[in-house]
Amino acid sequence: QSVLTQPPSVSGAPGQRVTLSCTGSSSNIGAPYDVHWYQQLPGAAPKLLIFGDINRPSGVPDRFSGSKSGTSASLAITGLQAEDEADYYCQTYDTTLSGWVFGSGTKVFVL
């Protein structure tokens, strides 16, 4: 049971916009600690998608954007593409657990 809650799945048609949520508490996201997002394609290692709430590493398309408010964070994917079908995880630090934590993960389906 993760301290960061993510919806199990989200779906959208190609070209649409989808939003993934990550809900935490005052001991993690609301502390406030930075939220980071990872994309995991089937059979592959996770890949950093967003760091520091809103920043994209070099090479990540600007279709991906992050935001944070209070004890929640969101990842938006605009212009959804078939290659975006993957698992997405949020991650931050938790002061109560004194460690880094991942969300439960959201599977994005492209219809």
Next chain:
Amino acid sequence: QVQLQESGPGLVKPSETLSLTCSVSGVPMRSASYYWGWIRQPPGKGLEWVASIYYSGTTSYNASLKSRVTISVDTSKNQFTLKLSSVTAADTAVYYCARHDGHSYGHYYFKYWGLGTLVTVSS
């Protein structure tokens, strides 16, 4: 280019100790101020941070595993190692090593990852 590669036995018997090594290339661990960590993923499940170590030897452990986990670093070999004792089937997972980037506990993220290695606990 920073690269990480996990190595170790793919099969461990219950009650024994799992031992994995992460070999780092592209950056000298002894002169680079980074945390290095292990993350695991049971088959079909999500990611779980296991442990991390600073290049100087300072360690951080997942509280739920702390009594069984040891992480160490050998900067002369540019490697760091994970040991997990008294394993059970619940420890079966893909184990990833990764480098923390950022500037403090509340800001660290995992920028570079190894490909991962599957460790199965079974007799």
